[in-house]
Amino acid sequence: SHAELTGDLRRLGVRTGDTVMVHASMRAIGPVEGGAAGVVAAIDAAVGPEGTSMMTLGALDPAAAVNERPEPARRALLAGTEPFDALRTPADPDVGVLAEVFRTSAGTLVSDHPEGRFGARGRHAAAVVADVPWDDYYGPGSPLDRFVAAGGRVLRLGADPDTVTLIHLAEARAAIPSKRRVRRHRLVAGAGGAEVRVVETWDDSDGVVDLPGEDYFAVILRAFLDDAVGTGHARVGTVGGARAELLDGAALVEHAVA
Numbered sequence: 001s002h003a004e005l006t007g008d009l010r011r012l013g014v015r016t017g018d019t020v021m022v023h024a025s026m027r028a029i030g031p032v033e034g035g036a037a038g039v040v041a042a043i044d045a046a047v048g049p050e051g052t053s054m055m056t057l058g059a060l061d062p063a064a065a066v067n068e069r070p071e072p073a074r075r076a077l078l079a080g081t082e083p084f085d086a087l088r089t090p091a092d093p094d095v096g097v098l099a100e101v102f103r104t105s106a107g108t109l110v111s112d113h114p115e116g117r118f119g120a121r122g123r124h125a126a127a128v129v130a131d132v133p134w135d136d137y138y139g140p141g142s143p144l145d146r147f148v149a150a151g152g153r154v155l156r157l158g159a160d161p162d163t164v165t166l167i168h169l170a171e172a173r174a175a176i177p178s179k180r181r182v183r184r185h186r187l188v189a190g191a192g193g194a195e196v197r198v199v200e201t202w203d204d205s206d207g208v209v210d211l212p213g214e215d216y217f218a219v220i221l222r223a224f225l226d227d228a229v230g231t232g233h234a235r236v237g238t239v240g241g242a243r244a245e246l247l248d249g250a251a252l253v254e255h256a257v258a
Contacts, residue, residue: 001033005042008239009155013246016048019124019152021166021249022055024098028158030241036101043155044121052122054129054147055102056165058092059084059114067184074185075196083187083194084114091119111143114186115199118143124150135200138165139172152249158242161218166249170220170256171208179208224255 014020022043032038043053063081066074082089087110091099099119102108108119111129116137120128128150133141144166154166171179180203187194202208207216225245228234233251237244 002038002042002045005029005032005039005240006045008237008244009042009046012155012237012239012244013235014043014046014153014155015051016046017050018047019052019122019128019147019150020047020054020155020246021147021152022053022098022102022155022157023159023163023165024096024155024157025159025242026097028242029239032240036098037105039098039157040102040105040121047122050123052120052124052128052150053102054118054120054125054143054152055099056095057099057103057110057117057119058095059117060090060092061114061186063187071183071185078185078187078196081187083189085189086110086112086117089114091117113137114188115184115201115204116142134197136172137199137201138168138204139202142169142172144169148249148253154245154247154249154252156245156247157239158244161221162215164217164221164247164252166252167217167220167256168202168204170253171202171204173253174208174257176209179203180206220256224252227255228252 026036047053063078066077069077091103103110103119108121109125109129111118111132113132116132118129128143128146132143138144182201182203184199185196186199188197225234228251229236233248235246
């Protein structure tokens with residue numbers, strides 16, 4: 001039941017009034033009363049009416065391959081494709097089933113950005129998702145930056161080890177020479193109709209630097225957990241059938257920057 005799931009979250013350390021960013025695998029959690037909506041209800045109950053929950057949503061983009069083509073060709077290729085609409089465009093399927101249920105649940109607010117798109121529920125939802133910087137949407141002034149400033153904690157429920165969106169903020173903050181940047185063209189719905197806009201940011205798809213071997217997000221997460229469990233900056237347990245981790249956001253970003 002989602003009440004049992006709420007109990008698991010409490011034992012992990014989620015408290016009333018918390019601000020949490022959720023990454024979850026429904027398959028890992030296992031069968032839940034109400035399915036993904038039951039997981040949303042359990043998280044709502046765990047943080048309470050004074051708390052806030054947040055998820056990265058991304059956006060379904062059938063024309064994503066356009067941004068692999070030379071820039072001069074992109075505007076013409078985007079003509080006639082489906083524009084991004086903050087309120088209507090589904091979450092990126094790669095983020096998982098829970099993201100779309102979270103997005104469409106009554107009371108969820110969604111940020112208006114085709115790349116750095118988040119959903120949030122609860123007391124501080126509007127403050128977290130509003131006014132996303134158009135460029136470098138994971139950097140200074142972003143929802144991730146505000147999440148850390150609010151004392152947010154990352155709640156991972158059976159998610160893959162390379163699934164930690166908050167580390168993108170560390171990529172933005174880290175003083176690394178020649179960080180890789182990208183330019184993407186997106187068709188977005190505007191007051192006067194669909195328009196093509198260019199987004200410039202650090203490379204959040206292939207990484208800001210090349211590193212042989214495993215995805216460096218997973219490497220950073222494992223090293224953080226090795227150090228942080230004994231310091232109180234991370235807690236590990238079980239929620240439903242999933243291995244669960246509750247990570248202090250500020251400490252994680254500091255570790256990842258280093």
